[in-house]
Amino acid sequence: MNMELSRRGFLKLAGTGVAATSLGAMGFGEAEAAEIAHVRPFKLTTTTETRNTCPYCSVACGIIMYSKGDLRKGETADIVHIEGDADHPTNRGTLCPKGAALKDFVKSPTRLQYPMHRKPGSDKFERISWEDAFDRIARLMKDDRDANFVATNAAGVPVNRWTTVGLLAASATTNETAWATFKFAKALGMVGFDNQARV
Template sequence: MNMDLSRRSFLKLTGAGVAATSMGALGFSEAEAAEIAHVRPFKLATTTETRQTCPYCSVACGIIIYSKGDVRKGDNAEVMHIEGDVDHPTNRGTLCPKGAALKDFVKSPTRLLYPMHRKPGSDKFERMSWDEALDRIARLMKDDRDANFLAKNEKGLDVNRWTTTGMLAASATSNETAWATFKFAKSIGIVGFDNQARV
C-alpha cells in the first residue's frame, strides 16, 4: 500500500504522535491513572512548619523548617526538611549552597547547643546554664564599664565613652531588632560597634 503524504500531513501526524506520547509521559495513561487511585500521603504532611531566618550571612534569607514536634518550644523536635521560604521578600524561596545544607548544620554532632566556659588555666570547656552565662557576661561588662568609663574628655566636655569593650551585632535580624541593639550599645557608651554584615 502506497501512502501519499504531503509535508503538511506528515507534520500533523508527527505532532499528534508527540502529543500523545507526552500525555502518557505526564501521567495520563491508564497505568498511571490506576496508580493515582492509591495516593501516598505527602511526607511533610504530619510535620510542624516553622518560618525562620537563615543564620549564615547578612542577607537574612527566609527559610521554612519542617519538624516532628515544635522547634519553637524546644521539645527536642527532629528537623525533617529545610527549604527556602517562597513568601520571603529577600530570597523568594531560593537558597545559596550553605543555606541549602542547613539540615546538616542543624544535625551536626559538633553543633554548640548551650553555653560553654573555659576557666582561666583550664585546658577544656565546661558546660554552664544560660542563667550563669548571662549573669557572668553582665557582671564582667559592669565591672569593666565601672573601671574604664570616660564621662568627660580632657577639655571637660561630656563624652560618655566606654572604649575598652566593643560589640559585634548579628545582621540576620529585623530592622527593629537592629535599631534596638544599636540604641542599647550607644546608651551604655560603647564606641566600638560593628555588624556581621561587614565581616
Template sequence: MNVDLSRRGFLKLSGAGVAATSLGALGFGEAEAAEAAHVRAFKLTTTTETRNTCTYCSVACGIIIYSKGDVRDGNADIVHIEGDVDHPTNRGTLCPKGAALKSYVKSETRLTQPMLRAAGSSKFEPITWDAALDKIARAMKDDRDANFITHNDAGVPVNRWTTTGFLAASATTNETAWATTKVVKALGIAGFDNQARV
C-alpha cells in the same frame, strides 16, 4: 487511500496532537489517574512550618523550617529546611550554605549550650544559660565602672565606653537590629560593628 489535507487543516491537527500529548504528560492520562489514587501523601503535610532567617551571612534570607513534634518544648525534630518563596530578600532561593542548613542544625559538633574554659583549664565545660549571662553581665559591669569616660580633655561630656566592643548578628529583623543598636548606644559602647562587615 488519498488524504486531502490543507495547510490550515494540517496545523489544526498538529496543534491538537501537541495539546493531547501535553495533557497526557501533565498527568491527565488514564494510567496517571489510576496511579494517583494510591500515591502516598506529601511528606511535609504532617509537619509544623516555622519561618525564620538563615544564620549564615548578612543577606538575611528567609527560610522555612519543617519539624515534627512539639516546637514549644524544644523536642521538635527538624526534617526539612528550604528557602521561603514569600520572603522579599531571596524569594525561595538559597546559596549552598543556606541549602545545607539541615546538616548544620543536625551536626554532632554543633554547640547547644554555653561552654566555659575556666582560668588554667585545658578544656571547655558546659554551664547554664543563667550562669553564662550572669558572667557576661558581671564582666561588662566591672569594665564599664572602671573605664567609662564621662568627659573628654576639654571638659565636654562624651559618655563613652571604649574598652569593650560589641559585634551584632546580621541574621535578624529590622526591629531586633534597632533594639540592639539602642541598647549598645545607651551603654556608651563606641566599638559597635555588625557581622555583615566581618
C-alpha cells in the same frame, strides 16, 4: 486495504505516537506508568512549618523549617527539611549555597547548643547554665565599664565612651531588634559596635 485518514486524525495519531515513544525513551514502562497514576502523599504533610530568617549574612532571607514533633505538646522537634520561603519579599524562595545547606548547619555535631566556660588554667570547657552565663557576662561587663569608662576628654568635654569592649550584633534580625540593640550598645557608651555581616 484502503485506509482514509483525515489531517486531524493524522495529527492525533502522530501526537500519541510521539508521547508513547518519549515515555519509552525516558524509561517508563507499564509498571512506572501505574505508579505515576497512583499519587503518593507528600513527605512534608505530617510536619510542622516554622518561618524564620537565615542566620548567615545581612540579606536576611526567609526560610521555612519543617519539623516532626510538636514543641507545644512537649515533644522533641526534629528538623527534617529547610527551604527558602517563596512568600518572603527578600529572596522569594531562593537560597544561596550556605542557606541551602542550613539543615547540615543545624544538625552539625560540632554546633554549640549551650553555654560553655573554660576556667583560668584549665584545658577544657565545661557546660554552665544560661543563668550562670548571663550573670558572669553582666558582672564582667560592669567591672570593665567601671574601670575603663571615659566620661570626658582632655578638654573636659563630655564624651561618655567605653572603648575596651565591643559588641558584635546579629544581622539576621528585624529593624526593630537592630534599633534596640544599637540603642543598648550606645546607652552603655560602647564605641566598638559592628555586625556579623561584615565579618
